[in-house]
Amino acid sequence: GDSVTQMEGPVTLSEEAFLTINCTYTATGYPSLFWYVQYPGEGLQLLLKATKADDKGSNKGFEATYRKETTSFHLEKGSVQVSDSAVYFCALGSGTYKYIFGTGTRLKVLA
Amino acid sequence: NAGVTQTPKFRVLKTGQSMTLLCAQDMNHEYMYWYRQDPGMGLRLIHYSVGEGTTAKGEVPDGYNVSRLKKQNFLLGLESAAPSQTSVYFCASSWGQPQETQYFGPGTRLLVL
Numbered sequence: 702g703d704s705v706t707q708m709e710g711p712v713t714l715s716e717e718a719f720l721t722i723n724c725t726y727t728a729t730g731y732p733s734l735f736w737y738v739q740y741p742g743e744g745l746q747l748l749l750k751a752t753k754a755d756d757k758g759s760n761k762g763f764e765a766t767y768r769k770e771t772t773s774f775h776l777e778k779g780s781v782q783v784s785d786s787a788v789y790f791c792a793l794g795s796g797t798y799k800y801i802f803g804t805g806t807r808l809k810v811l812a
Numbered sequence: 813n814a815g816v817t818q819t820p821k822f823r824v825l826k827t828g829q830s831m832t833l834l835c836a837q838d839m840n841h842e843y844m845y846w847y848r849q850d851p852g853m854g855l856r857l858i859h860y861s862v863g864e865g866t867t868a869k870g871e872v873p874d875g876y877n878v879s880r881l882k883k884q885n886f887l888l889g890l891e892s893a894a895p896s897q898t899s900v901y902f903c904a905s906s907w908g909q910p911q912e913t914q915y916f917g918p919g920t921r922l923l924v925l
Contacts, residue, residue, distance in 0.1 A: 743918055743919075744919050745855075745904075747915075790854065798862065804852060804853060
C-alpha cells in the first residue's frame with residue numbers, strides 16, 4: 702500500500718545552518734505531496750506542496766522538489782532560524798480520500 | 813474567519829465514560845477528517861466524511877463513531893472510553909479530494925484514566 706517514510710529526529714542545528722529532512726514515498730498513481738509543520742501546542746499547517754513530478758514547492762525559505770524517479774520529496778532550507786523549531790510532517794494525498802502522513806521529524810534550532 | 817475549531821481543548825475521562833468531540837469549519841469545505849496523533853506514529857485517520865450526511869471508516873475506526881448532520885460540523889464520539897484512546901485528536905477539512913490542502917484544528921488532548 703501507499704506509504705511515507707521520513708527521517709527520524711530529533712534534528713538539532715545551529716542558527717543559519719543548512720537543513721535537509723528526507724522524505725520518500727511509495728504510491729500507486731500520481732499523488733500530491735505535502736510538507737506540514739506543527740508548532741508546539743498547535744495543529745498542523747501547510748508549509749508547501751507539489752502536485753506533479755518535477756514541481757517545486759516553496760514557502761518561507763523552505764523548498765522541496767517532487768522527484769518521481771527517486772520517489773522523494775526532501776525538505777530543504779538554506780539558513781534555519783530559532784523560530785523554525787517545530788515538528789515537520791511529510792504527507793501524500795491520492796485517490797478518493799487517502800492522505801498518509803509520515804511519523805514527523807522534530808527540528809530544534811539553537812541560537 | 814475562524815477556520816477549523818475544536819471543542820474541548822482538553823478532557824480527562826475515566827474508563828467506560830463517553831464523550832463527544834466537536835469540530836466546526838467555516839470554509840464551506842466538503843471533506844472533513846478525524847485523526848489521532850500518538851508519539852512516534854504520526855497521524856492516523858479515524859473516520860472521514862466526503863459531504864453532509866456521509867461518513868466512512870479510516871485506518872483506526874474501532875471504538876469511535878462519527879456524525880456529519882451539518883456540512884460545517886463533524887462530531888467524533890467515544891461510547892466507552894479506554895486508556896488506549898488517550899491521544900491528541902485533530903480535525904481537518906479540505907475542499908475535495910486529497911490532492912487538496914487540509915486545514916487543521918488546534919487539537920483536543922484526551923486523557924483516559
